[in-house]
Structure formats: structure tokens, C-alpha cells
Amino acid sequence: MVTIKDISKACGYSVSTVSKALNNSPEIGERTKELIRKTASEMGYLPNAAARLLKTNRSNNIGVLFVDEMQSGLRHDYFSAVLNSLKEGAESLGYDITFISHNIGNVPMTYYEHCKYRNCDGVIIACVDFNDPGVIELINSEIPVVTIDHIFNDSTAILSDNLKGAEALVNHIYEFGHRKIAFIHGENTSVTQRRLAGFYKTCQKLGIEIPDYYIKEARYHDPRSSGLATRELLGLKDPPTCIMYPDDFSFIGGMNEIEKHGLSIPDDISVVGYDGIYLSQVLRPRLTTYRQNTEELGRKAAENLVEAIENKKTYIPKQIWVEGELLVGDSIKRIEF
Amino acid sequence: MVTIKDISKACGYSVSTVSKALNNSPEIGERTKELIRKTASEMGYLPNAAARLLKTNRSNNIGVLFVDEMQSGLRHDYFSAVLNSLKEGAESLGYDITFISHNIGNVPMTYYEHCKYRNCDGVIIACVDFNDPGVIELINSEIPVVTIDHIFNDSTAILSDNLKGAEALVNHIYEFGHRKIAFIHGENTSVTQRRLAGFYKTCQKLGIEIPDYYIKEARYHDPRSSGLATRELLGLKDPPTCIMYPDDFSFIGGMNEIEKHGLSIPDDISVVGYDGIYLSQVLRPRLTTYRQNTEELGRKAAENLVEAIENKKTYIPKQIWVEGELLVGDSIKRIEF
DNA sequence: TTGTATGCGTTATCAT
DNA sequence: ATGATAACGCATACAA
Numbered sequence: 151m152v153t154i155k156d157i158s159k160a161c162g163y164s165v166s167t168v169s170k171a172l173n174n175s176p177e178i179g180e181r182t183k184e185l186i187r188k189t190a191s192e193m194g195y196l197p198n199a200a201a202r203l204l205k206t207n208r209s210n211n212i213g214v215l216f217v218d219e220m221q222s223g224l225r226h227d228y229f230s231a232v233l234n235s236l237k238e239g240a241e242s243l244g245y246d247i248t249f250i251s252h253n254i255g256n257v258p259m260t261y262y263e264h265c266k267y268r269n270c271d272g273v274i275i276a277c278v279d280f281n282d283p284g285v286i287e288l289i290n291s292e293i294p295v296v297t298i299d300h301i302f303n304d305s306t307a308i309l310s311d312n313l314k315g316a317e318a319l320v321n322h323i324y325e326f327g328h329r330k331i332a333f334i335h336g337e338n339t340s341v342t343q344r345r346l347a348g349f350y351k352t353c354q355k356l357g358i359e360i361p362d363y364y365i366k367e368a369r370y371h372d373p374r375s376s377g378l379a380t381r382e383l384l385g386l387k388d389p390p391t392c393i394m395y396p397d398d399f400s401f402i403g404g405m406n407e408i409e410k411h412g413l414s415i416p417d418d419i420s421v422v423g424y425d426g427i428y429l430s431q432v433l434r435p436r437l438t439t440y441r442q443n444t445e446e447l448g449r450k451a452a453e454n455l456v457e458a459i460e461n462k463k464t465y466i467p468k469q470i471w472v473e474g475e476l477l478v479g480d481s482i483k484r485i486e487f
Numbered sequence: 488m489v490t491i492k493d494i495s496k497a498c499g500y501s502v503s504t505v506s507k508a509l510n511n512s513p514e515i516g517e518r519t520k521e522l523i524r525k526t527a528s529e530m531g532y533l534p535n536a537a538a539r540l541l542k543t544n545r546s547n548n549i550g551v552l553f554v555d556e557m558q559s560g561l562r563h564d565y566f567s568a569v570l571n572s573l574k575e576g577a578e579s580l581g582y583d584i585t586f587i588s589h590n591i592g593n594v595p596m597t598y599y600e601h602c603k604y605r606n607c608d609g610v611i612i613a614c615v616d617f618n619d620p621g622v623i624e625l626i627n628s629e630i631p632v633v634t635i636d637h638i639f640n641d642s643t644a645i646l647s648d649n650l651k652g653a654e655a656l657v658n659h660i661y662e663f664g665h666r667k668i669a670f671i672h673g674e675n676t677s678v679t680q681r682r683l684a685g686f687y688k689t690c691q692k693l694g695i696e697i698p699d700y701y702i703k704e705a706r707y708h709d710p711r712s713s714g715l716a717t718r719e720l721l722g723l724k725d726p727p728t729c730i731m732y733p734d735d736f737s738f739i740g741g742m743n744e745i746e747k748h749g750l751s752i753p754d755d756i757s758v759v760g761y762d763g764i765y766l767s768q769v770l771r772p773r774l775t776t777y778r779q780n781t782e783e784l785g786r787k788a789a790e791n792l793v794e795a796i797e798n799k800k801t802y803i804p805k806q807i808w809v810e811g812e813l814l815v816g817d818s819i820k821r822i823e824f
Numbered sequence: 825t826t827g828t829a830t831g832c833g834t835t836a837t838c839a840t
Numbered sequence: 841a842t843g844a845t846a847a848c849g850c851a852t853a854c855a856a
Contacts, residue, residue, distance in 0.1 A: 151603070153833055164843045169835060179841060196603050200537040200546070201833035204848045209537070211585075230567045237586055244592025246605060248548075248583050249574055255581025266488075266533050268583060373769040399766075406771035429736075429766070432710040434743035490849055501827045506851055516825060538849035541832045 152193045161189045172197070203269055212240050212455060213250040213270035213293075215261055215285070217278050226371060227399065227427040228442065229277050232298065235448025236274060243456045245271070252284060261288045272455045274298065294458040294465075296451050299341055306458060306467045308451045310474065312341050315440040316348030316394075318476045319422050320356070322438070323392050327485040328420060329358050332390035334379040334404070336370035336397070345424075349394070361388075370396050373403025380404040384411050384419075391420060391485060398423035398430035398439055405433075416483035426477045436479030446472045489530045498526045509534070540606055549577050549792060550587040550607035550630075552598055552622070554615050563708060564736065564764040565779065566614050569635065572785025573611060580793045582608070589621060598625045609792045611635065631795040631802075633788050636678055641804045643795060645788045648808045649678050652777040653685030653731075655813045656759050657693070659775070660729050664822040665757060666695050669727035671716040671741070673707035673734070682761075686731070698725075707733050710740025717741040721748050721756075728757060728822060735760035735767035735776055742770075753820035763814045773816030783809045 154172065158165045163186060171178045171186040172195075178186075203209045216233065240247050250264045250273065261284045265273055276298035278285050289295050289302050296306045323331055333349050336342050346365075353360050363386065366379035376395055380403065383390055395401040401423045405415070413419050415435055423430050426441025450470055458465045491509065495502045500523060508515045508523040509532075515523075540546045553570060577584050587601045587610065598621045602610055613635035615622050626632050626639050638644045660668055670686050673679050683702075690697050700723065703716035713732055717740065720727055732738040738760045742752070750756050752772055760767050763778025787807055795802045 151833090155833075165833095166835080166844075167842055170842085173835080177841065182841080196600055198541075198606070198833050199604050200540045200606055201848090202835075203537040204535075204541060204833080204850095205835040207848085210591075241586075241588050241591055244594070246585050246591065248585055249578075251578050254547075254578055254583065257581070263533055267536050269535070269537055402766070402769045406769070409771065429739070432739045432743070434746065488849090492849075502850085503828075503852075504826055507826090510851080514825065519825080535849050538832090539851075541834090541849080542851045544832080
């Protein structure tokens with residue numbers, strides 16, 4: 151491994167001069183810098199992140215906490231998409247990412263301890279149980295934190311605009327003539343609450359009243375529970391003409407149930423999803439859905455965390471809402487009313 | 488931050504004694520260890536991974552190279568599942584993982600350089616273009632490497648047994664009475680080659696001849712190309728009675744095409760997928776498919792890499808085939824012939 | 825059994 | 841503009 155010491159020997163300058171030159175210090179003459187940079191690259195020099203960290207207390211490493219209750223972890227379309235852009239955003243800013251967990255080897259660690267152990271400059275938290283004491287400890291620590299899809303006190307949060315999403319869907323459904331709109335929503339989280347708020351608010355504005363039995367709770371990413379809810383809705387004396395699903399993937403459960411009833415989408419019943427994952431766009435009929443902007447969610451999370459890290463003194467936490475977009479498919483029938 | 492120096496002061500032992508005690512050195516008396524450990528934990532001591540690394544040249548950090556040609560990156564069911572178990576396997580062995588890329592900030596780096604920069608003890612390579620010079624440089628370097636689903640010279644490879652998978656599917660299809668079996672396969676990779684080999688070998692053994700026009704090339708994870716191939720197959724004078732798809736997800740494209748032709752699965756045409764992702768099991772009819780054992784693939788990759796790292800002298804590279812299992816669904820009709 | 829001294833590769837302080 | 845030196849936190853060879 152070639153170190154600055156080797157470069158120092160090779161070009162006759164002292165170690166400290168080499169270090170300064172490589173860090174582009176104004177103290178060093180342009181010609182000297184030139185020479186040192188050249189020999190460094192010729193010798194294949196690479197800075198040692200660990201040694202640098204030891205001096206500067208900056209690891210250029212971001213921790214990522216990503217554990218969902220369903221244990222599906224990375225196998226969750228929405229979150230793996232967010233993670234992907236998170237990773238790319240961080241990398242383009244010069245940071246690597248490390249997954250944070252609560253035990254490493256057989257040594258139990260809190261999330262906070264793991265972050266300290268790896269000297270993470272900051273952490274991005276997504277998809278976790280925000281009541282977990284370990285998560286709370288981390289958020290309340292001195293480590294800069296950005297949360298995704300959850301507002302925690304005054305730490306920076308990047309939020310998919312679920313209110314606007316539900317609003318856009320309801321408006322769109324309404325325009326197609328539907329008044330009997332059912333909403334199968336996910337388990338009770340802040341995300342769900344905002345979607346419900348957007349749903350009710352928009353219905354009210356449009357002057358349509360939704361009976362309570364049109365609102366069903368299922369679980370995110372779980373076609374089975376959405377299938378059951380669908381069955382209940384289809385069995386009603388006064389069934390809805392359009393069903394909103396917790397997410398595109400869960401819709402598969404509804405789709406099966408609808409087919410089992412001998413009904414066809416969208417002729418007999420209209421549906422919409424949520425998320426806008428790849429799957430939704432390859433199904434036929436194409437699913438009308440609301441695409442969450444996972445690229446921007448991940449990128450903004452990385453950008454804001456880095457900003458918080460690099461301006462620790464002046465950074466002011468903020469909440470950033472990321473809008474998605476309506477993806478118009480063919481799963482809603484235009485009806486008269 | 489509390490260091491061994493602080494502990495040293497607090498309990499009156501020297502720094503080196505503390506260090507040895509914390510590392511459970513036999514040199515230190517049991518009572519002393521006890522005391523030191525106790526004060527350390529009371530003071531909330533955490534070892535500093537960077538400092539330790541600087542001395543020991545071991546980072547307990549594994550690099551992961553995960554870039555596929557379709558740029559779908561982490562948004563790929565199969566690979567995100569492998570990654571997930573990779574992560575868990577590594578963590579349970581005391582290693583963290585870091586994504587390797589080819590530029591960090593605006594500094595262009597080769598994969599190898601990135602690994603060195605982060606002092607990765609080893610690297611797991613999956614889902615990349617193995618002709619990329621950067622990948623080749625990394626594999627040929629002194630850094631221990633484990634590849635997934637690709638054999639590269641004599642580095643250790645963890646391989647999903649695609650030959651057995653194709654074999655199992657063909658046998659199963661045959662048992663249901665089918666003789667006209669079409670195979671839509673993915674782009675030409677070693678994975679595809681093995682599946683094709685398994686396919687042909689089994690057909691031969693069973694004494695069925697497959698005309699060339701039953702074999703179509705599509706792309707993995709791309710329903711559109713599989714849809715096109717399906718259309719061609721359905722348009723044949725002598726269409727197949729069963730179609731094998733490159734993967735479960737691609738099957739969606741075939742499914743749409745089949746429905747468009749007014750055909751029904753499995754009554755009019757039988758199908759099988761590959762992968763056994765969650766989606767395949769929630770579709771109706773349930774897709775008959777071959778589940779790749781992603782848990783074991785990821786875990787074995789982590790285990791073997793760690794073994795290679797920790798026994799650098801004695802470790803012998805090997806190839807490990809991981810079998811999957813047939814997932815019997817309802818997408819094949821039993822027919823007379 | 826415990827302590828002293830040194831160095832890993834880097835940056836920062838202070839001198840020259 | 842350049843160089844000598846210390847220090848970051850830890851582990852280890854060697855001394856006691």
C-alpha cells in the first residue's frame with residue numbers, strides 16, 4: 151500500500167507538504183502541487199479513509215437504518231427503490247453507506263452504538279418502528295438524522311406527500327363519474343393517516359359522502375388481507391364502483407378476488423393502486439395509481455443529511471414534502487351517474 | 488467519546504492492560520478483566536473501528552458490488568432478496584457491508600480503489616457485467632472475492648443451481664403430460680446457458696424433441712420482451728402446450744398476451760416461471776415455478792467470504808451450488824397425449 | 825501479571 | 841512555501 155510517506159520519499163518533499171498538496175492547500179505552490187499530484191497518481195496512491203477519519207473525525211460514511219415490521223426488509227419494492235436512490239445520492243456527494251443493525255457478530259449493540267462504532271457522520275432512518283427505544287435513542291443523539299416518511303420531533307424529515315396522493319386519486323376517480331368509492335388502507339401509521347385525511351378531505355370538497363363500511367383496514371404489501379377486504383366490499387348490498395388499494399402490490403389480492411367473483415376490471419369494477427411500482431405498469435389493464443417519487447425521496451434524504459453533517463452549526467431541520475404523480479392507466483371505467 | 492485511555496485512568500490500569508483485558512487476552516488476570524470490563528461498560532465504552540483497523544489492517548467490513556446492466560440495481564426482486572440475506576449473514580459474523588461503486592463524490596475510482604479506500608476485507612460480486620475491466624481488475628486483485636451466479640477463474644463462486652432448476656421444471660411439466668414445451672429464456676449469460684443445458688438435457692432424457700422455434704430469447708425481468716415472445720409462440724401453426732418463462736416477473740408480460748388472445752391459464756395453455764418471488768405466489772392461478780434459495784445464496788456468500796478472509800493462507804476457493812425447490816402452483820394443466 | 829513504547833496513515837499546529 | 845512533530849485510538853512487541 152502506497153502512503154503519503156512513500157510519495158514524500160519519491161519526490162523529495164516532506165510528508166506534511168505532500169498532505170497539504172494533496173488536499174489542495176493554498177499554502178503550497180502551484181508547481182509543487184502539480185508534481186506531487188502527478189507522482190501520487192503515478193504511484194497509485196489512495197488515501198486511507200480510516201487514518202483520515204482518525205484525525206478528522208469525519209468518516210464520509212452514512213448509516214442507513216432500514217428495518218420494517220414485516221421483516222421484508224430490502225425485499226420491499228418501495229423501500230428498495232428509495233434505498234437505491236439514497237445510495238446514488240450519497241455516493242455522488244462523496245459518502246458511502248453502511249447498514250445499521252442492532253447486533254454485529256454476537257455483540258449486541260444499540261443502533262446508536264453501531265453508528266458510533268462505525269463513526270457514521272449521520273444516519274438515514276426509514277421503514278422502522280419509530281416507537282422502538284433504540285430508534286428513539288438514535289434520533290435523540292448528537293448524530294445528525296434524517297427520517298423518511300415519518301416526522302420525529304424536529305429532526306429533518308423527507309416525506310412522500312401522501313395527502314396529495316390520496317387527493318389526486320380521489321379527484322381522478324371522481325372525474326370518471328364515480329361516487330361510490332371504497333378505500334382499503336394499510337395499517338395505522340402516519341402515512342395511512344395522511345392518506346385517509348386526503349381521502350376524506352377531497353370527498354368532502356367534492357360533496358360525496360362515504361359510508362363507513364366503504365373503509366377497510368388491510369396491511370401494506372399483503373395481497374391476502376386486501377383480498378379479504380375486497381371480498382367484504384363486493385359482498386355489500388350496495389357495493390362500491392371503485393376500490394382504492396393500499397399499494398399496487400396488495401392490489402394483486404384484490405384482483406384475484408374480483409376475478410373469482412367473475413367480475414372484470416374496469417368494466418364491472420374500477421380500481422386504483424398506490425406507489426407506481428414497475429409491476430403496476432405491466433399489468434393489463436394497466437393500473438391507475440399514484441407514483442411515489444422514490445428517486446427524489448432518496449436523493450433529498452441524502453442531500454439533506456449531508457448538508458446537516460457539513461453545516462452542523464447552522465443547519466436548521468426541515469420537513470420536505472415530495473410530490474408524486476398520477477399514473478393514469480386503464481383500471482377506471484368512465485361511468486354515468 | 489470514551490477511549491481505553493479514559494478507562495485506564497478510571498480504573499488505574501495501564502492502557503495496554505485495558506486493551507488486552509478488553510480483547511480477553513490470557514495474559515490478564517480474571518479479576519482484573521472483570522473490573523476493566525465492568526468500568527468499560529459503565530462508561531459506555533465502544534471500540535473505535537477506524538483506530539483498530541489502522542493497527543490490525545482488518546476493517547470487518549465487506550464490500551458489495553451490485554450493478555446490473557438494466558440499471559434496476561436494488562430494485563430487482565431476486566437480487567434484493569440475496570442482498571438482504573447477504574447483509575444478515577455478514578452481520579451475524581461481525582461484518583458490516585459497504586456498497587462499492589466507481590466514483591465517490593467527483594473522484595473517479597475503480598472498484599478496486601474504492602475497496603482499498605474503504606479497507607474492505609473482502610468483496611462479494613453479484614449481478615454485474617463480468618467483462619467490465621474494472622470488475623476483472625477487482626477479481627484478480629489480492630482482495631478475497633466471492634462471486635454470485637458466475638464462475639470466474641478460481642475465485643469462490645456461489646451459484647444457484649440453474650441446471651437442476653430447469654431440469655425440475657421440465658420433469659414436472661412432463662409428468663403433467665406435456666410434450667410441446669416452449670422455453671422463453673433470458674439474454675445469453677452463464678445462467679441462461681445452464682438453464683438451457685438443463686432444459687435440453689432433460690428433454691433428451693425424456694425422449695421429447697423440441698423444435699427450434701419453441702426456443703425464444705427475451706430479457707430477464709422484462710415483461711414486454713416475454714410478451715412478444717409469447718405472441719410469436721401463440722401464433723405458431725403448432726403452438727406449445729406449455730411455456731417456460733425467464734422469471735416470474737417476466738411472466739406478467741406473457742400473462743397479458745395470453746389473456747389478450749382470449750386464452751386462459753392453465754386450461755388453454757400452461758405456464759411456469761422461475762425465481763419463486765412473492766409475486767408468483769399471490770397470483771391466481773398460482774404460478775408453478777422454481778424458487779431460488781436466495782437466503783442460502785446470500786448466507787453462503789457471506790460465510791465463505793469471511794472464511795476466505797480469516798484463513799487467507801489455507802482457504803481453498805470452491806464452487807458451491809445452491810439448490811432451490813419446485814413450487815407447485817396451479818398454472819399447469821394435466822393433459823392426455 | 826502488568827506496564828512502556830512504538831507505530832498504523834493521516835492531518836494540524838507550529839516553527840522555519 | 842515548506843518541514844518537523846504531535847496526535848487521533850488502538851494493539852502489540854518487549855520490558856519489568
